Amino acid sequence: MEHQLVIYNTLSRKKEIFKSLNPGKVGLYVCGPTVYSDSHLGHGRPNITFDLLYRLLMYAGYQVRYLRNITDVGHLEDENEGTGEDRISKRARLEQLEPMEVVQKYMNTFHQNMAELNVLPPSIEPRASGHIIEQQQMILSIIKNGYGYEVNGSVYFDVEKYNQKYNYGKLSGRNLDDIKTHTRVLAGQAEKKNSFDFALWKKASPEHIMRWPSQWSDGFPGWHLECSAMSTKYLGEQFDIHGGGMDLTFPHHECEIAQCNASLGKESVSYWMHNNMITINGQKMARSLGNFITLDELFTGTHKILEQSYSPMTVRFFILQAHYRSTIDFSNEALKASEKGLKRLMEGVETLAHLIPSKVSTVDFAPIKEKCLAALFDDLNSPIAISYLFDGVKIINSIKSGNGRVSTEDLKELQDFYDTVVFKILGLKNEESNVSGNDSILNNVVDLLLKLRVEAKNNKEWDTADKIRNELLEMGIEIKDTKDGFEWKLL
RNA sequence: GGUCUCUUGGCCGAGUGGCUAGGCAGUGGUCUGCAAAACCAUGUACGGCGGUUCGAAUCCGCCAGAGACCUCCA
Numbered sequence: 307m308e309h310q311l312v313i314y315n316t317l318s319r320k321k322e323i324f325k326s327l328n329p330g331k332v333g334l335y336v337c338g339p340t341v342y343s344d345s346h347l348g349h350g351r352p353n354i355t356f357d358l359l360y361r362l363l364m365y366a367g368y369q370v371r372y373l374r375n376i377t378d379v380g381h382l383e384d385e386n387e388g389t390g391e392d393r394i395s396k397r398a399r400l401e402q403l404e405p406m407e408v409v410q411k412y413m414n415t416f417h418q419n420m421a422e423l424n425v426l427p428p429s430i431e432p433r434a435s436g437h438i439i440e441q442q443q444m445i446l447s448i449i450k451n452g453y454g455y456e457v458n459g460s461v462y463f464d465v466e467k468y469n470q471k472y473n474y475g476k477l478s479g480r481n482l483d484d485i486k487t488h489t490r491v492l493a494g495q496a497e498k499k500n501s502f503d504f505a506l507w508k509k510a511s512p513e514h515i516m517r518w519p520s521q522w523s524d525g526f527p528g529w530h531l532e533c534s535a536m537s538t539k540y541l542g543e544q545f546d547i548h549g550g551g552m553d554l555t556f557p558h559h560e561c562e563i564a565q566c567n568a569s570l571g572k573e574s575v576s577y578w579m580h581n582n583m584i585t586i587n588g589q590k591m592a593r594s595l596g597n598f599i600t601l602d603e604l605f606t607g608t609h610k611i612l613e614q615s616y617s618p619m620t621v622r623f624f625i626l627q628a629h630y631r632s633t634i635d636f637s638n639e640a641l642k643a644s645e646k647g648l649k650r651l652m653e654g655v656e657t658l659a660h661l662i663p664s665k666v667s668t669v670d671f672a673p674i675k676e677k678c679l680a681a682l683f684d685d686l687n688s689p690i691a692i693s694y695l696f697d698g699v700k701i702i703n704s705i706k707s708g709n710g711r712v713s714t715e716d717l718k719e720l721q722d723f724y725d726t727v728v729f730k731i732l733g734l735k736n737e738e739s740n741v742s743g744n745d746s747i748l749n750n751v752v753d754l755l756l757k758l759r760v761e762a763k764n765n766k767e768w769d770t771a772d773k774i775r776n777e778l779l780e781m782g783i784e785i786k787d788t789k790d791g792f793e794w795k796l797l
Numbered sequence: 798g799g800u801c802u803c804u805u806g807g808c809c810g811a812g813u814g815g816c817u818a819g820g821c822a823g824u825g826g827u828c829u830g831c832a833a834a835a836c837c838a839u840g841u842a843c844g845g846c847g848g849u850u851c852g853a854a855u856c857c858g859c860c861a862g863a864g865a866c867c868u869c870c871a
Binding site: 784 | 799800801802803808809810811812818819820821822827829830831832833834835836837863864865866867868869870871
């Protein structure tokens with residue numbers, strides 16, 4: 307059955323029916339990380355959210371070009387709290403590395419973490435430093451159209467001038483007068499016409515390492531510019547969906563809109579999508595609050611607020627159990643709940659794979675399948691979709707215990723459905739391994755011991771049976787007795 | 798200070814006018830030599846006050862509380 311994709315557009319503040327510019331094709335751009343430190347929990351949210359969107363679009367039959375950039379230059383620190391220097395340059399100085407070594411190092415860990423979370427790689431992953439020419443060309447056209455001005459080797463965007471023709475603030479819902487009265491005046495802004503003007507090109511100070519020649523100065527591009535330049539290059543002057551974290555709405559995305567309008571004279575993005583933030587025990591995650599958790603810390607349980615480690619799929623499932631536009635609160639209790647819920651779902655899928663079909667079906671999965679997909683197509687409502695998967699698991703379990711039958715044909719369809727939704731669209735994967743990799747000797751030895759235990763049980767030699775169970779448990783091998791025999795897994 | 802959002806049962810988290818999401822925990826049960834696991838059953842909650850309505854968690858107003866953005870952040 308066909309479903310119409312509906313997505314919430316930040317621009318209109320409404321859900322809209324998705325219609326691609328080119329039939330059958332979708333251009334998707336998502337703001338990627340600035341690679342100056344380890345990937346953290348906050349990176350999980352947008353990447354999983356838009357991975358879901360990417361997977362759903364492909365399921366719907368679209369050919370998707372998915373761009374997710376790597377910011378490796380131009381992202382400056384807040385001058386009031388930090389030094390105002392480029393984040394990557396600063397890190398390079400602190401770690402005594404080349405800036406590009408810093409970039410490579412943290413880009414590698416980002417990629418590894420994304421792979422662990424089963425986030426598909428994008429179609430193109432452009433880097434800001436690799437598109438200096440394109441950014442300079444965009445600056446030229448912005449200047450040519452009268453919306454940029456040069457001062458002392460730096461180029462700034464003339465927001466006030468732009469606002470006379472366009473609407474600066476329409477994405478984030480603010481107007482220039484408010485911004486005017488409430489923008490903090492930062493140090494070193496004297497050369498700008500207005501405090502809310504933003505940099506397109508910054509002249510590099512003598513000690514600034516990352517610099518490129520330009521007609522204005524040896525310098526570097528402003529942070530907002532890369533996304534505009536790279537999306538235009540690879541997705542064209544107009545494309546379908548632009549995503550990112552809600553915190554980027556202002557000023558970053560507002561500036562992108564301004565840059566594209568100012569240089570291209572047209573609106574480039576049809577749908578703006580923003581994922582909400584993650585809080586930790588009710589508080590915003592921030593380095594200053596001491597609740598800043600990297601993905602590695604989460605996966606290994608090494609952060610002090612974590613009571614245990616949480617697997618990548620637990621984290622992914624947890625994120626998918628909330629709607630992407632809601633804030634989501636991380637706590638040990640909530641994560642443990644997701645861990646168990648995921649296990650229940652995965653065991654349901656496992657049970658489904660081994661279900662024995664009957665001649666006819668006494669259960670009807672059609673409504674569940676329909677509602678589950680409908681939820682996903684309704685602005686990525688993964689929590690609702692998951693709730694229907696659980697409803698299905700309940701029925702699957704009842705069939706297993708003999709309280710229902712499913713025909714061969716229905717069973718095949720149901721297996722395909724779970725495979726599609728659970729693995730292909732939601733992007734989950736089974737992390738349980740009751741076999742220890744390729745260590746067949748271990749497998750054989752444990753199986754042998756457990757067969758001996760079964761014999762002992764049959765002979766009512768409980769002491770021996772318990773001894774085997776307890777001692778294996780001490781070695782980190784957990785045993786479950788089942789109807790037919792046993793199961794075991796490494797803890 | 799400005800702009801905006803949120804407040805749902807022990808916890809997490811959907812839902813946006815009537816049809817009591819779902820997960821976890823708890824409780825009861827089945828199974829089991831015991832245990833674990835698993836499975837089944839079970840909870841009529843929506844910040845407070847007022848209004849609109851035949852009917853409100855859902856719409857409107859006020860109050861209280863929390864948060865986000867406005868400044869780097871995903």
